[in-house]
Amino acid sequence: MPELPEVESFRRYLDKTSLNKTIQKVDVKNPEILQNVDKRVLKDKLEKHKIQCTKRHGKYLFAHLDSNYWLILHFGMTGKLVYFKNNDETPYYYRILITFNDESNLAFDDPRKFGKISLTAEMDDFIEEKKLGPDVYDIDFKTFKNILTSRRGAVKILLMNQHILAGIGNIYSDEILYQACIHPKTPVNTIDHQKIKEMYKIMKNVLQTVLNRQINHRKLPESFLIPHRIKNGRCPRSDTRLKTIKISGRTAYYCPLCQKSKFQ
Ligand SMILES: [Zn+2]
Structure with missing residues (x-):
């Protein structure tokens, strides 16, 4: 199950592969993993926008979009990110697939389907709502x-x-x-x-x-x-x-x- 180091490595991976690229299309294969956001709203806040930066709190990864929303990923038991260019590399258990306008893709791959995806306007509100304690990587x-x-x-x-x-x-x-x-x-x-x-x-x-x-x-x-x-x-x-x-x-x-x- 991904814990802090794994999620931090996904964050760095996202930074390396997917920042500042215009999102052309979001394919939500399994809407049941969406939490407190419906498919239409998620697509609307992501498509034609770019991920500008990322943050992490505990086991949550936050990706900030230029639509001023944060995409939030929780990897559950088996979730991970897979970036690829050729369609034949599409992971079998992808739940959400983001296609950028340079035709590269970022998939949220999760065989066991315990992962969760949500959206928020304020990252701090989300952390408060989820009642998360301080992040152990930053804690003094x-x-x-x-x-x-x-x-x-x-x-x-x-x-x-x-x-x-x-x-x-x-x-x-x-x-x-x-x-x-x-x-x-x-x-x-x-x-x-x-x-x-x-x-x-x-x-x-x-x-x-x-x-x-x-x-x-x-x-x-x-x-x-x-x-x-x-x-x-x-x-x-x-x-x-x-x-x-x-x-x-x-x-x-x-x-x-x-x-x-x-x-x-
Ligand atoms: Zn011993």
Whole structure:
């Protein structure tokens, strides 16, 4: 599922391929993925317009059009952007296809169809409406600390809660907690100042490292959990077999030796 680094890479990809080109046609193959906007309005605000710039907040990508609207993309489980020039490269599971007047195309490709597309006049209104927390790529330490120390509940749930911190999902919360040697079920209010500081630094480093490696998990350092986050995977630090637990319906991976639970 695309989390902050993946969505950030889609944003950079869109910037590289599709800025400042006049949109000739928008083909909405699956109108059911549109949220709070109908097909006709979406086409009207996009066609004959250009994407001028992009932004990202958490797992949402915002593309600003010269019609003064923002196109908003959420990639759900399997969404991605595919830019292509030849029609025979059209991805099979495209949900929306934007054709530019130079005949190149940008497709929102999404096999599982959990992605969402919407439109807004004000990006901040949308963020407020969705009640998104601060973006974790931009967040400063003080804000991060204040959020963590004012909450209760399992740290893993908190890290994945988009209303509290926007951008992290199941995979990167596992990585951050693994590197910080924190059991995923640790009550957040029991984590001390020093550990929160460490978590903050690790979080920034994990996101940046993944981005620097072009989101290619196979290129991540061996010391990361992600390359070992598989069935029968072993901890790269202690060689202990990794364990899984269900937290909020998601499967968390952790090392029972390095991330000892103090509360069981
Ligand atoms: Zn370990």
